[in-house]
Amino acid sequence: MSITENKSTKTQNLLEVKDLKMHFPVKGGFFRRTIGNVKAVDGVTFDIKKGETLGLVGESGCGKSTTGRSILRLLNPSAGSVIFDDQDITNVNGKKLRDIRKDIQMVFQDPYASLNPMQMVGNIVSEPIKNYYKNKKEEEMKEEVMELLNKVGLPEDAYYKYAHEFSGGQRQRIGIARALALRPKLIIADEPVSALDVSVQSQVLNLLNELQDEFDLTYLFIAHDLSVVKHMSDRIGVMYLGNVVEVADKHSIYKDPLHPYTQALISAVPDASNFGQKRERIVLQGDVPSPENPPSGCPFHTRCPKAMDKCSSIKPQLKEVKPGQHVACILYD
Amino acid sequence: MEVVHNKDTQTQSPTTKPSKSLSPWAMARRKFMRNKLAMISLVYLIILSILSFLAPFITTADVTLVNIGQMSLAPSAEHWFGTDTSGRDVFTRLLYGGRVSLFVGLSCTTIILFIGTLVGSIAGYFGGTVDNLLMRFTDFMLNFPFLVFVIVLNAILFGIVSGLWVLIGVLSILGWGGVARLVRSKILAEKENEYILAAISIGCKPSKVIMKHLLPNVLTTVIVQATILFAGMIVAESGLSYLGFGVPQEVPSWGNMLSASQQPNVLQNMPWVWVPPALILIMTILSINFIGEGIKEALNPKSFR
Numbered sequence: 001m002s003i004t005e006n007k008s009t010k011t012q013n014l015l016e017v018k019d020l021k022m023h024f025p026v027k028g029g030f031f032r033r034t035i036g037n038v039k040a041v042d043g044v045t046f047d048i049k050k051g052e053t054l055g056l057v058g059e060s061g062c063g064k065s066t067t068g069r070s071i072l073r074l075l076n077p078s079a080g081s082v083i084f085d086d087q088d089i090t091n092v093n094g095k096k097l098r099d100i101r102k103d104i105q106m107v108f109q110d111p112y113a114s115l116n117p118m119q120m121v122g123n124i125v126s127e128p129i130k131n132y133y134k135n136k137k138e139e140e141m142k143e144e145v146m147e148l149l150n151k152v153g154l155p156e157d158a159y160y161k162y163a164h165e166f167s168g169g170q171r172q173r174i175g176i177a178r179a180l181a182l183r184p185k186l187i188i189a190d191e192p193v194s195a196l197d198v199s200v201q202s203q204v205l206n207l208l209n210e211l212q213d214e215f216d217l218t219y220l221f222i223a224h225d226l227s228v229v230k231h232m233s234d235r236i237g238v239m240y241l242g243n244v245v246e247v248a249d250k251h252s253i254y255k256d257p258l259h260p261y262t263q264a265l266i267s268a269v270p271d272a273s274n275f276g277q278k279r280e281r282i283v284l285q286g287d288v289p290s291p292e293n294p295p296s297g298c299p300f301h302t303r304c305p306k307a308m309d310k311c312s313s314i315k316p317q318l319k320e321v322k323p324g325q326h327v328a329c330i331l332y333d
Numbered sequence: 334m335e336v337v338h339n340k341d342t343q344t345q346s347p348t349t350k351p352s353k354s355l356s357p358w359a360m361a362r363r364k365f366m367r368n369k370l371a372m373i374s375l376v377y378l379i380i381l382s383i384l385s386f387l388a389p390f391i392t393t394a395d396v397t398l399v400n401i402g403q404m405s406l407a408p409s410a411e412h413w414f415g416t417d418t419s420g421r422d423v424f425t426r427l428l429y430g431g432r433v434s435l436f437v438g439l440s441c442t443t444i445i446l447f448i449g450t451l452v453g454s455i456a457g458y459f460g461g462t463v464d465n466l467l468m469r470f471t472d473f474m475l476n477f478p479f480l481v482f483v484i485v486l487n488a489i490l491f492g493i494v495s496g497l498w499v500l501i502g503v504l505s506i507l508g509w510g511g512v513a514r515l516v517r518s519k520i521l522a523e524k525e526n527e528y529i530l531a532a533i534s535i536g537c538k539p540s541k542v543i544m545k546h547l548l549p550n551v552l553t554t555v556i557v558q559a560t561i562l563f564a565g566m567i568v569a570e571s572g573l574s575y576l577g578f579g580v581p582q583e584v585p586s587w588g589n590m591l592s593a594s595q596q597p598n599v600l601q602n603m604p605w606v607w608v609p610p611a612l613i614l615i616m617t618i619l620s621i622n623f624i625g626e627g628i629k630e631a632l633n634p635k636s637f638r
Contacts, residue, residue, distance in 0.1 A: 074530050098536045106534045114527035118357055118549040128535035161354040178535065 013083075014186055014218050015048040015071070020080035022063070022070050026292060038292045040066040042242035042299075043080070045318055048186070053212070053219040055233030055250070057226060057265070059288065063242040064222045065109070068188045071220070072104050073097060085185065102132055105179035109191040111171035115163035121174055122159035125149065128181040148177045151214075152207060169200035176207065180215065188220045193228060205232060226269050230254060235324075238262045241299040242291055244318065248325035258327045260304045298330065306331060364631035371627025374620030381617065385431035392425040408605050415605040417593055426585040427609055433586040434614075437501055438567040442559055444505035445566075449512025450555060454543050456513070457520030468517065475510035482507060483578050496581035504569055508562070515558060519551040553632040560625030564618045571614060587614045 022041035025034040041063040048054045056064050070077045073089065081090045089100050105128075108114035115124055126145045129136060142159075149158055152173040163171055172192060179187055189208065193201040205228065211217060223229045229236055230250055237247040238261065246259040257263045264282040271279065284303045289295050295302050301311035311330055318326045319333070355363075365371060384391065400420035408415040414423035456467040483503050490499045523529070524547060532546045567587075573579035574588025575595075582589065587610040594600045594607035 069530070072534055074533060098538075101534055101536050104534075106531070108527040108531060110527055114531050116528045116532070116546055116550070120354075120356070127532075127537070131536040131541075162356065165354060175531070178531065182535070 012049050013047045014050045014085060015220070016081075016083040017044055017046050017067070017071065018081045018083070020044045020067065020070060020082065021078045022066050022075060023078040036292050039242050039294055040291055041070065041077075042291075042294065044239070044242070044244050046237050046244055046247055048218055048220060050185075051212075051216060051218055052234040053221050053232055055221045055223065055229035055236040056239060057223060057229050057236060058239030059224060061288065061291065062239045063291070064224075064239055065190050067239075068106065068190045068220060068222050072101065072106055072188060074106075098131075102182050103185045105182060105184040105187050107172070107175050107179050107187060107189045107192045110195055111168050111175060112195075114175050115171055117163060119162070120159070121149075121154075121161050121163065121166075124163070124174060125177045125181055128178060132182060145177075145181070148180055151180070151211070152177045153203075167200075168196050169204055172196060172204050173207065176204075176211070180211065183215065184217070186218045186220065188222070190222045191224065192221075194223065194225065201228065208232070226265065238265065241288060241294055243299050243328065245300065245329070246325070246327045247318065248322075248327075252322070252325050256322075258321055258325065258332060259300075259329050260306050260331075261300050264305075298328075361628075361631040365627050368627040368630060370623050371630075374623040374627075377616065377620050378624070381431060381613075382435060385428055385435060388425070388428035388432060392422065392428060407603075414609050415603070417590075417606045418596070418599060418603075423590075423606060423609060426590055427587075427613065430585040430587045430590055430610060431613070433497065433580060433584060434567050434570055434588070434617075437497070437504070437570045437580070437586070438563050440501050441504045441508065441566040441570075442563045444501070445508045445512055445562055446555065446559055448505070449509040450516050450548070452509070453513040453516025454520050454548060454551075457517040458524060458539065458543050458547065460521075464517070468514075471510045471513045474507065477507055479507055480578075483573060487578055496579075497584060500570065500573065500579055504566060508566070512555070512558060512562070515554060516551060519554050520547050523547055523550050553629075556632070557625050557629045560621050560628065564621040564625075567614070567621075568618060 020041055021039070021043055023037040023039050026036040026038060027033065028035040044063070044067055046054065046056075056067065058064050066075065069075045071082050071084075073082075073092075077090060081088055083089070084100065084104065087100070089097075092100060119127075122142070122145055125148055126141050129141055129144065146156055146159065149156060154170060154173055154177070158166070158170075158174075163174065166174065172195075176192075192208070193204050196204060208219070209232070212219060219232070221229065221232050223232075233250050235247065235249045236253045237244050238253070238259065239245070240261050246253070246257070246262045248258075253262060254266060257266050260282075264284050267280065267282045282305065284305075286303050289299070289302055295312065297310075297312040297315050298304070298307075299315075301307045304311065308330065314330060316328045316330050316333070318328045321327045321332045400416070403412075403416050403420040404418055406412055406416040406420075412422050412424065414427065416422055417426070452467050452471060456464040456471075483500075486503050487496070487499055494502075520543075529542060529546055532542045537545070570579055570586065571588030571591060574586050575592045577592065579588055580586050590610040591607055591614075599606050
């Protein structure tokens with residue numbers, strides 16, 4: 001059965017994440033025993049089709065970045081599987097892992113920390129090429145890097161400069177050029193614009209959009225800014241406390257959110273079009289529970305305005321409620 | 334008028350010279366050059382090294398030759414700094430002594446830095462069990478009773494290996510613990526930066542991540558530590574030689590020369606025997622420390638000179 005399933009999805013899904021878990025052990029006591037787990041990611045499931053952008057939203061600490069890093073295997077997931085291009089990459093190591101990283105690249109959140117201060121920009125961008133194509137001629141490589149710098153909108157003399165000479169937006173462009181250098185199939189963008197000014201944000205977002213068309217890229221776009229995600233994504237996954245609670249295309253999410261958490265999230269987005277009118281605003285009570293000791297059953301039941309008794313005992317699974325709209329909530333069972 | 338002129342030069346400058354930016358190292362070098370004290374110290378150290386290195390060409394006297402006919406002579410035109418109780422020329426011994434002291438200091442520092450950086454970076458980067466094993470071993474080495482070890486090793490290896498090499502070996506083997514700890518802590522802090530994650534994700538092997546990304550960024554600390562080590566090793570050599578456990582008696586070193594002052598007669602009546610090595614030793618240590626301070630300042634992005 002699984003074989004036929006694979007075949008049918010072959011042309012569609014570039015990345016499939018199934019029940020991914022990333023638990024960080026908490027050590028304590030005199031002998032540093034493991035006394036608990038921080039369940040940063042606790043059973044995340046989604047897939048990304050070739051050429052589309054999946055936005056991943058959620059508040060701070062809900063496991064978005066950890067999910068991204070586990071896919072690239074910068075962290076080793078505790079359980080679950082990651083299938084990239086019909087290949088299970090959850091447990092590959094060594095040379096195979098390096099080969100896969102050629103196809104998945106990452107744009108990082110902090111443009112000030114993600115570039116080595118001791119390297120020239122030219123070296124930063126050419127390094128991935130040097131790592132994978134050892135025999136490439138120096139001149140060819142330089143030409144390629146110049147072209148990349150051009151593509152991301154940097155002047156050619158940036159090649160000989162150091163990262164500290166650039167502004168945040170320009171630094172993020174350098175990071176994008178580095179991620180593009182290997183012509184990857186998938187780019188994981190981990191809050192690429194959250195550290196930038198609003199005016200610069202839109203430039204970088206437009207750049208990402210242009211590059212997607214030009215290089216046939218697929219994005220996993222992680223962010224906490226709903227308007228940014230709406231602008232970028234085809235489909236949106238909403239995360240809460242290490243779980244994906246709803247995945248749907250962006251119009252459904254914005255027009256007709258089904259999960260109570262998504263509804264609360266969407267209602268919090270300021271809307272300029274109906275300025276002056278009273279909006280219905282769902283205000284959640286309480287704080288996000290600690291991921292070290294998540295609530296039983298549905299992770300959201302402690303704050304959910306529609307919670308029922310059975311919510312604390314049954315953990316809902318993602319189910320297709322409407323075509324293309326998957327929700328993990330008992331209300332729709 | 335001037336403003337227009339300024340504008341002109343500004344637009345022309347990129348075309349006239351390739352606008353290659355200063356690397357962080359080049360900027361540090363500039364800052365260092367502007368630090369007078371550090372530059373004077375550097376010049377002093379270079380001159381001292383050249384003099385010591387060229388000792389055989391500068392003085393013709395035989396350093397080890399004991400001349401009973403010229404014992405305990407005061408400074409004169411023939412013997413600039415006089416002679417010691419065995420009739421050896423103090424100036425000649427000073428130059429040759431510099432050779433030994435600087436050589437011991439330099440080679441110990443090099444070996445210590447190599448071992449310390451290697452152990453520290455591996456422990457810091459890989460963490461976990463590797464870190465635990467390496468750091469417990471480092472603790473073990475740090476807790477070794479230094480003086481006892483030196484004396485015992487000297488006794489065992491006496492006559493088998495040249496005394497100079499025994500000293501270098503012992504000082505190095507017992508000295509790398511501090512550097513290893515320092516490098517480890519720096520690497521631990523540095524590897525949390527996203528550019529290290531980026532380096533891994535663009536396919537760098539662990540060895541490359543350490544060599545190209547981590548070490549250049551912790552090198553500043555290591556260099557400053559190196560100067561302190563260099564001074565410390567020279568002092569250690571002198572101290573051990575003074576006690577008689579350092580380089581063999583017949584080999585001239587500043588410490589050996591100072592040990593002559595253990596005799597009350599020399600200490601009271603023949604200052605020319607022990608004052609020159611003491612002065613040179615102090616000045617050398619001071620200048621090395623000034624250089625270290627200068628490097629530290631130059632590498633600190635927050636300091637402006």
